[in-house]
Amino acid sequence: MTTSPVLTALRNATARSHAALEQHLAVASDGATRTDYLHYLEDMHGWLRAFEQALWDAEWPNELQAPARAGKLAWIEQDLNSAGMSRSEIGALPASVFAPDLSSEASRFGLAYVIEGAQLGTKQLRQRLDQALDGWEPRWLEGYGEQNGERWRGFLHALAGHVHTPQEISAACDAAAAGFDSLAGWFEQRRGERAELAMVK
Ligand code: HEM
Known part of the structure; x- marks a missing residue:
């Protein structure tokens, strides 16, 4: 599959943020x-x-199969639950106030690129964590399992078909960059809160 202009632009717009996250x-x-x-x-x-529910409840082309992509919070909850957290503890976890711009299809695609792309790194993460997880096979790291490649290709196909004008590409890049920025800011905030808590203890 050749790389579409929108994918090239999204990669250019977010590569540095991804590297910084890692x-x-x-x-x-x-x-x-x-x-x-x-x-x-x-x-x-x-x-x-x-925003997960709002993102996937928004309008999407059928070919994207949005409902099949909408359950990642549930995967994470499954993992936290099997690590010993109760449903109410999970429900009480701090939540970010990120309110992404979901008003255009292009911006929705841009944010979805961040979420769907996050599944690509899980195999590598799984390998790095192999010893620490000591036999535990977390749901989040399994992602779409056997269908990981197919789902990603399906996403790229829909992306290329629906986001092509310069204005659309620019809106998708802004949304993806905003997604990465908010996630990085959130990780930093939570790191700070945990460090403060550790000092109090
Ligand atoms: C936790 C550590 C992470 C590691 C080790 C990691 C690693 C990777 C790797 C190896 C790839 C390339 C996979 C391939 O081309 O087959 C990738 C792609 C990607 N990752 Fe991550 N990742 C991590 C976290 C994240 C997070 C938290 C996000 C966003 C929520 C994210 C978003 C993306 C995106 C959007 C791509 C697709 C790039 C593209 O091909 O266009 N990653 N990651």
Whole structure:
């Protein structure tokens, strides 16, 4: 599959943010622990919770199969639950106030690129965390499982078909960049809150 102009633009707009995320996230570092992974999940949960439902409930072309992409919070909840958190503890986790611009199809595609793309790194993350997870196969790291490649190609196909004018591409890039910025800010906020809590204890 050739790379569409919108995908090239999205990669250019977000590559630096992705690299910075990987650099700062404890879970992506050598020697990451199970606790680092659980903190990562809690924070992804808090970020996604602010908008997952609104994003996938919005209008999408049928070919994107939005309903099949809409359950990632549930995967994370499954993991937090199997790590010992009760439903009410999960419900009480801090949530971000990110309110993305979902007003145009292009901006929705831009944000969805961030979420769907996040599944691509899970295999590598799974390998890095192998020892720390000690046999635990978390749902979030499984992603779409056997269908990971197919789902990503389906996403790219719909993206290329629906986001092509310069204005649309620019709106998608703004939305993806805003997604990465808000996630990085949220991770930083949560890191600070955990450090403060550790000092109080
Ligand atoms: C936690 C540590 C992470 C690691 C180790 C990681 C690693 C990776 C890797 C290896 C790829 C390329 C996979 C491939 O081309 O087959 C990738 C792609 C991507 N990741 Fe991550 N990632 C991480 C977190 C995230 C997060 C939190 C997000 C956003 C929520 C994200 C968004 C993306 C996107 C959008 C792409 C697609 C890039 C493209 O091909 O256009 N990643 N990641």
